Amino acid sequence: MEGHEGCHAHEHGKIEQRVRLDTVTVREHQGTIAGSFSIKTAGPPEVLEEALAKQLKGLARWVAEKEGIIGHIKAGMEIPECVEFFSITDQTLYKKREMKQETVIHIAAIVFLVEPGELKEKLMECMQNLQEACRTMM
Amino acid sequence: MKVLIVSGFLGSGKTSLVLRLARYVVGNSHGDGIQVMIVENEIGETSIDQSFLKTLPLQVKNLFAGCACCTLADEVADTFRQIKEEIGPQLVILEATGVAVPSRIRGILEGLGIPSRICTVVDAGRWERIKIPLKNILEPQLTETDCICINKTDCSTQDGLEAMEKEITALNKEAYLSRMSLLGNVEDQILDRILGWSDGRT
Numbered sequence: 001m002e003g004h005e006g007c008h009a010h011e012h013g014k015i016e017q018r019v020r021l022d023t024v025t026v027r028e029h030q031g032t033i034a035g036s037f038s039i040k041t042a043g044p045p046e047v048l049e050e051a052l053a054k055q056l057k058g059l060a061r062w063v064a065e066k067e068g069i070i071g072h073i074k075a076g077m078e079i080p081e082c083v084e085f086f087s088i089t090d091q092t093l094y095k096k097r098e099m100k101q102e103t104v105i106h107i108a109a110i111v112f113l114v115e116p117g118e119l120k121e122k123l124m125e126c127m128q129n130l131q132e133a134c135r136t137m138m
Numbered sequence: 139m140k141v142l143i144v145s146g147f148l149g150s151g152k153t154s155l156v157l158r159l160a161r162y163v164v165g166n167s168h169g170d171g172i173q174v175m176i177v178e179n180e181i182g183e184t185s186i187d188q189s190f191l192k193t194l195p196l197q198v199k200n201l202f203a204g205c206a207c208c209t210l211a212d213e214v215a216d217t218f219r220q221i222k223e224e225i226g227p228q229l230v231i232l233e234a235t236g237v238a239v240p241s242r243i244r245g246i247l248e249g250l251g252i253p254s255r256i257c258t259v260v261d262a263g264r265w266e267r268i269k270i271p272l273k274n275i276l277e278p279q280l281t282e283t284d285c286i287c288i289n290k291t292d293c294s295t296q297d298g299l300e301a302m303e304k305e306i307t308a309l310n311k312e313a314y315l316s317r318m319s320l321l322g323n324v325e326d327q328i329l330d331r332i333l334g335w336s337d338g339r340t
Contacts, residue, residue, distance in 0.1 A: 029181055071236055112271070
């Protein structure tokens with residue numbers, strides 16, 4: 001089967017998604033730069049969402065500053081089950097939420113006209129910022 | 139088993155169209171008893187859409203970290219051979235990567251004796267911005283396709299859409315061309331044409 005020019009230089013793909021936590025991966029395919037990472041974190045989903053939105057907007061701004069083209073920048077949050085506890089001993093109702101597992105955040109960016117190494121560095125920065133934001137909310 | 143290859147650049151709305159078509163086929167009277175399967179291909183190692191798609195009551199198979207038209211060509215052949223022999227759905231919707239050349243995927247499927255149809259989605263909002271720098275990716279997606287859906291019409295103007303249609307028609311006069319905004323309603327007639335239900339090609 002004839003491949004895209006340059007494809008022979010790349011590792012052939014795998015059938016299943018490989019989620020490697022805390023690792024930024026970047027691959028190049030005929031001028032297409034695809035980078036991604038996944039992290040696991042505790043914390044309320046609504047606060048994580050805010051931190052995630054900030055990083056995504058920052059990443060989009062960075063690509064524009066580099067005069068690159070965004071193919072897409074997508075993120076997903078796998079929010080696990082949680083249990084909410086309510087208690088009252090006098091007149092005040094208390095609510096406590098316990099996450100059964102940690103939330104997994106995935107970010108994937110596919111861009112053009114940007115250096116792969118620079119995208120990797122930027123994604124590492126995003127990952128560290130997210131991890132830092134998660135630490136401070138705990 | 140027939141395959142609909144949904145092609146189109148990144149962010150054009152392929153996943154939205156795939157979901158719309160799958161729901162339409164399953165829910166429509168035309169589709170009584172039709173078993174639909176989705177095959178998702180991502181160039182990167184992480185698919186965000188996969189996390190979403192797996193929450194839906196549809197059979198989804200994934201091909202990650204490569205492109206179905208080249209680096210994953212062998213895996214595509216193996217996957218479709220396996221789907222045909224072990225599951226045998228009437229329709230498989232394959233969402234290609236945003237940089238895939240769909241006619242190459244059709245070639246792989248032809249080698250397996252599986253008929254296919256190609257639908258290419260184009261983003262009206264970004265056409266002007268990407269049509270020149272990404273011409274080498276967009277042109278093969280537009281020239282070798284059975285239908286072209288101009289999506290996100292709400293992100294362009296009437297003049298912009300007309301100019302875009304002219305440019306696309308210059309590349310491919312034969313393909314069925316439609317406008318849509320997948321945020322809203324899409325006429326059944328258009329979905330029928332994409333699926334090839336109205337011209338007997340699928």
